[in-house]
Each structure stands twice: as C-alpha cells, then as structure tokens.
Amino acid sequence: MRAALSTAAVTVLRRAGEQLFKFLAWIGEEPITVYRPEARYMRGPGPAWRAKHQGGQVASLRRVR
Numbered sequence: 001m002r003a004a005l006s007t008a009a010v011t012v013l014r015r016a017g018e019q020l021f022k023f024l025a026w027i028g029e030e031p032i033t034v035y036r037p038e039a040r041y042m043r044g045p046g047p048a049w050r051a052k053h054q055g056g057q058v059a060s061l062r063r064v065r
Contacts, residue, residue: 045053
C-alpha cells in the first residue's frame with residue numbers, strides 16, 4: 001500500500017510540475033507591456049505655458065487675420 005501511495009504522490013507532483021512549466025512558458029510568450037502615461041497624455045507644454053514663459057513672443061502659432 002505504501003509503494004502505491006508514493007507512486008501516486010510522485011505522479012501527482014510530476015503532473016503539477018508539468019503544468020507549472022507550461023504556465024511559465026505561456027507567460028514567457030506574451031510580451032510585458034509597461035504603462036507609460038507620458039507616451040499618451042503628456043505631449044509637452046501648451047499655448048498657455050508658452051504665453052506665460054515666453055513674454056515677448058507670440059503665444060499662438062495660428063495666423064492672425
């Protein structure tokens with residue numbers, strides 16, 4: 001009985017190990033994307049900032065009609 005129990009335990013552990021390795025390989029296939037908000041939202045200073053910090057220059061790049 002003890003030999004059958006140890007064989008069953010080894011089988012269960014082996015299957016668990018195989019599933020773990022399959023899971024880790026699956027994780028490795030997907031590229032990890034890093035969230036970078038500056039790539040989407042922070043595009044640099046806008047016209048209000050330019051008007052405040054560049055006193056003598058035109059704040060807007062549009063033509064004045």
